[in-house]
Amino acid sequence: MMKLYTSPTTPFGRKVRLVSALKGLDDQIEVIRADTNPPGNAELMTQNPLGKIPVLILDDGTRLFDSRVICEYLDRLGPDNSPQLIPTAGDERWKTLTRASLADGIAEAGVLIYYEGLYRNESQRNADWVARQQSKVDAGLDYFEQDPPGKNATPDYADISLAAAVGHLDLRHGGRWRNNRPQLVAWLDRFSTAVPAYALTSPPT
Incomplete structure (x- = not known):
């Protein structure tokens, strides 16, 4: 195993x-x-x-x-009858991987902001650096708000990456990402319904 x-x-x-x-x-x-x-x-x-x-x-x-x-x-x-999450060739592969990388970047910036508050005393925190990380989160989310995921019948790797990223924002940053992003919020609701594992992997609060 x-x-x-x-x-x-x-x-x-x-x-x-x-x-x-x-x-x-x-x-x-x-x-x-x-x-x-x-x-x-x-x-x-x-x-x-x-x-x-x-x-x-x-x-x-x-x-x-x-x-x-x-x-x-x-x-x-995975078995042959399972969904292919990452295209193996062609333009769709690069599009999927690029969108997944953007989602990972959102997650990485969100994690860094959280760690800055967790591991540094308030007097040691770099407000400008935190603001730069937050700008990455906001720009990435705004990109997906303008070009929402979920156009495929089955979620793909980019969709999964984004769902994990915004799930972490819900956990560590109070879900503020949801403000003024109705397309993304609606998409995540659909994703969580379509993928029961999303609830099963939800982190403890």
Whole structure:
């Protein structure tokens, strides 16, 4: 059985778990809660020298990271009757990967803002840096508001990446992203209905 090192709150681990569910692979993956902070991260460091999650350990011991690599591996591993989440060639592949990268960038900036508040005393926080990260989040979300996902009958990898990103914004930033973005809010409602795993992977509050 494969092993997935992750955390309930990381949007990148959640993205992998959503892909696993849509590909019908959950019964082949053991989810292991990983600690990314020392000294509890000693085991994780043996799996990924960067000490970052998620990490997928294959049956033969091969280690895959980061989430983008893991998701593409799982998409190709899934049974023939499972939906293809990442096109293998052509313009649609590059469009899907580009939109997924934008969603990942939103998630990354959101995580950095959260960590700035979590790990730095108020006097040490860099307001200008936080504002730059927030501008990335806002610009990315505005892009998707103007060109909403969900045009395919089945959610694709870009849709999954965005759902994980805004889920993290709901968790860590009070859902403020929803203000003045009705297209995205409506899309997420449809996504969560179409993908039961979205509720099942919802992080604890």
